[in-house]
Amino acid sequence: MFQQNYPSVQHPYTFELNKDFNFSAAHYIPNEDAGKCMRTHGHTYFVNLTIVGDKLDHNGFLVNFSELKQLVHGQFDHYLLNDLPQFEGKSPSTEIVAQTIYEMVQTSLDQRSNQPKCVQVYVRETPTSYVVYRPKEQRNHE
Template sequence: MYRISKEFHFSASHQLVNMPAGHPCARLHGHNYVVRLELASEELDQYGFVVDYTALKAFKDYIDDAFDHRHLNEVLDSDLPTAELLARHLHDWAKARWPQVCAVAVSETPKTWARYQP
């Protein structure tokens, strides 16, 4: 199995409004997100790629247009726009375009990651 990944970055705010009173995530706050798109294939294409990295520009454009410097509660239409749910959303968007997509990981801080892999 061949595996590749590419990293993307954006900044956004969110608020987990259903958290208990006093929980820091219940307050409006922001993160500098890191997203890692992972793809895998047993076969390479005619150029020797799982997917040409340049083809993934559409994913960067989607993140830049839909998420960068936006409020995730509004973008995802959710009271709980967690990293886990964001990873699932981004996975589903990318999987519809590249069948080789196998997982998406989202980091809100340098020490935390959420990963969605069906």
């Protein structure tokens, strides 16, 4: 994976964890005004998750890095995103992919006793295009 600088998030937490990973998947945007994106095509998506918190678990982790990768990579790698239940009724644009990853990750984090929070999901679709998703409720912690 290439070295990447990501937009930073201001937050009041003691710890910040960042996890990079990628997955390969195909998608299409099912609207005529999407142009060429209306046709099925694939990407290698590069993802960075920013997780924050004040308390560590019994291993001294906010969350295990491998759990974060498996949570997303295991669900999306080598799939047609349009066929996945997470995108039912949604167009799997990069914005929606980032938001969906946030929802999956935060739902998992909510089960942890140390209550870490996902404050940013960065999804790069191509070398020149990326999306950053930040949940609104986290912006008020500045």
